[in-house]
Amino acid sequence: MVDMIRRTVGPSINIDVINGPDLWLALVDPPQLENALLNLCINARDAMPDGGRLTIEADNCWIDSRNAIARDFEAGAYLKLSVSDTGTGMPPDVMARAFDPFFTTKPLGQGTGLGLSMIYGFAKQSGGQVRIHSQAGQGTTVALYLPRHDGGSADRRTPIEDTAAMPRAEQGETVLVVDDEPAVRMLVGDVLSDLGYTALEADDGKSGLKILQSRARIDLLVTDVGLPGGMNGRQVADAARVLRPGLKVLFITGYAENAVVGNGHLDPGMAVLTKPFAMDDLAAKIRTLIEE
Numbered sequence: 113m114v115d116m117i118r119r120t121v122g123p124s125i126n127i128d129v130i131n132g133p134d135l136w137l138a139l140v141d142p143p144q145l146e147n148a149l150l151n152l153c154i155n156a157r158d159a160m161p162d163g164g165r166l167t168i169e170a171d172n173c174w175i176d177s178r179n180a181i182a183r184d185f186e187a188g189a190y191l192k193l194s195v196s197d198t199g200t201g202m203p204p205d206v207m208a209r210a211f212d213p214f215f216t217t218k219p220l221g222q223g224t225g226l227g228l229s230m231i232y233g234f235a236k237q238s239g240g241q242v243r244i245h246s247q248a249g250q251g252t253t254v255a256l257y258l259p260r261h262d263g264g265s266a267d268r269r270t271p272i273e274d275t276a277a278m279p280r281a282e283q284g285e286t287v288l289v290v291d292d293e294p295a296v297r298m299l300v301g302d303v304l305s306d307l308g309y310t311a312l313e314a315d316d317g318k319s320g321l322k323i324l325q326s327r328a329r330i331d332l333l334v335t336d337v338g339l340p341g342g343m344n345g346r347q348v349a350d351a352a353r354v355l356r357p358g359l360k361v362l363f364i365t366g367y368a369e370n371a372v373v374g375n376g377h378l379d380p381g382m383a384v385l386t387k388p389f390a391m392d393d394l395a396a397k398i399r400t401l402i403e404e
Contacts, residue, residue, distance in 0.1 A: 113146060113149060113150065114127065114129060114168075116150070117149075117150065117153045117166075117168075120150065120153060120154060120157070120294055121153055121154075121156070121157040121166060122157065124160075124162070124163030124164075125156075125157060125160055125163055125164055125165070125166050126164075126165045126166070127165075127166045127167075127168070128165065128166070128167045128168070129167075129168050129169075130167065130168070130169040130170070130171075131169075131170050131171075132169075132170060132171035132172060134172070135170055135171070135172060135191060136172050136189065136191050136260040136261070137191075137260065137261040137262075138191045138238070138240075138258035138259065138260065138261050139238070139259075139261040140234075140238045140258055141234075141238075143298075143299060143302045143303075144234045144299070145234070146298070147230070147234075147295050147296075147298060147299040148230070148231045148234050148235075148256065149168070149193070149195070150294065150295040150298065151228075151230070151231060151293075151295045152195040152231065152254050153166060153168070153195060154293065154294070154295060155228070155252075155254075156195055156196075156197035156199060156252070157197075158199075159197050159199025159200045159201070159251075159252060160197055160198060160199040160200075164197060164198040164199055164251075165197070165198045166195070166196070166197055167194075167195070167196040167197075168193075168194070168195055169192075169193070169194045169196070170191065170192070170193050170194075171191075171192050172189070172190075172191060172192070172260075173189075173190050173191075173192045173257070174188070174189055174190070175187055175188060175190060175257070184241065185241050185257065186239070186259070188259060188260070189259070189260035190240065190257040190258060190259055190260060191257075191258045191259075191260060192255055192256070192257055192258075193255070193256045193258065194253055194254065194255035194256070195253070195254050196251065196252070196253040196254075197251050197252055197253075198251045199251055199252065200248070200249065201246045201247050201248045201249050201250050201251055201252055202244070202246040202247075202248065202252055203248045207244055207246050210228050210244055211228050211229055211232040211242075228242075228244075228254070231254075231256070235256055235257070235258070238258055238259070239258075239259045240256065240257045240258040240259055241256075241257045242254065242255065242256050242257070243255050243257070279307070279395055279396060279398075279399035280307050280308050280399075281304075281307055281308035281309040284310070284329060285308075285309050285310070285329075285331045285332075285402065286309065286310040286311075286312060286328065286329045286330050286331055286332075287304050287309050287310070287311055287312070287330070287331065287332045287333075287334055287398065288312045288313075288314065288320060288323055288324070288330050288332070288333050288334065289301060289304070289311060289312070289313050289314070289334045289335075290313075290314045290315075290316070290317065290319075290320035290333070290334070290335040290336065290339065290345065290348060291315070291334075291335070291336040291339075291364070292315050292316055292336065292339055292340050293336075294315075296336065296364075297313045297315070300334060300364075300394065301313060303391050303394060303395065304398075307395055307398075309398075310329075312328065312330070316339055316340055316341040316343070317335075317339050317341055317342075317343030317344070317345070317347065317348040317351075318341055318343060320333075320335065320348055320352075321348065321351055321352070321355075324351075324352050324355050324356060325355060330356065330359065331360065331402050332359075332360045332361070332362060332398060332401055332402055333348070333349060333352050333359055333360070333361045333362070334361075334362045334364060334398070335348050335349060335361065335362075335363060335364070336363075336364055336365065337363055337364075337365040338365070345363055345365070346363070349361045349363070349382065353379075358381060359381070360381045360382075360401040360402055360404065361381065361382045361383075361401075362382075362383050362384075362385060362397055362398065362401055363382070363383070363384045363385070364384075364385045364386075364394075365384065365385075365386060380404075381401065381404055383397055383400075383401055385397050
């Protein structure tokens with residue numbers, strides 16, 4: 113993923129990758145791990161607006177019983193994956209709320225609120241933990257602790273990665289995903305592709321409308337609510353329905369549901385999925401909306 117991360121964070125940030133010797137295996141869902149790592153790197157980039165150094169490090173570690181109790185861990189062996197930056201850091205009050213599902217320090221329309229709460233959910237789902245060390249003005253380190261997997265690597269799929277039981281696309285069905293965060297588009301796009309959908313992507317409302325104005329088949333619009341560029345997700349959906357009456361719409365949001373609903377109800381063929389969400393819930397919502 114290093115090439116993708118370099119393109120995402122830009123040339124003003126130097127990247128170091130440090131791998132410890134004889135790294136252990138961990139049993140995790142690969143797309144979710146990629147999403148977590150990319151999210152951490154995007155957060156680090158945003159904390160270094162004038163450039164800096166980003167360090168991605170993997171190492172083995174052992175949490176003994178005394179430290180496990182103090183840190184809310186299970187004692188044992190872990191693969192530790194950490195992302196460190198030389199950015200602005202976090203004051204203690206922000207660090208204490210960093211994993212709250214709807215907490216964000218970014219203004220409405222700048223970031224989705226997915227970030228650390230989804231990473232926390234991924235770590236816990238994988239049997240691990242995530243911890244933050246930060247000081248204002250001195251940078252931040254976020255460390256993922258993933259339990260060591262002693263089994264072989266022949267079958268390392270987790271239930272959420274196994275999409276066989278999820279409802280699948282019909283021939284040619286196409287979903288447009290509008291979200292300003294690359295990690296979210298990647299995660300949703302991977303799920304859609306695995307389920308047989310054609311996925312189209314846009315990073316803001318205006319780009320999404322250009323696709324909607326084309327002749328491309330679109331069966332469903334999936335849009336974040338907080339979008340940059342002066343056009344939020346609800347406005348995109350309303351404009352989309354002028355262009356394509358009756359288009360099905362799924363809002364994904366890190367904000368409270370009534371921020372989307374506004375007037376107290378959603379129009380028919382619209383639904384809301386609040387972050388953090390499970391991939392099977394996303395697949396079910398998509399299928400339900402398209403078949404309505």
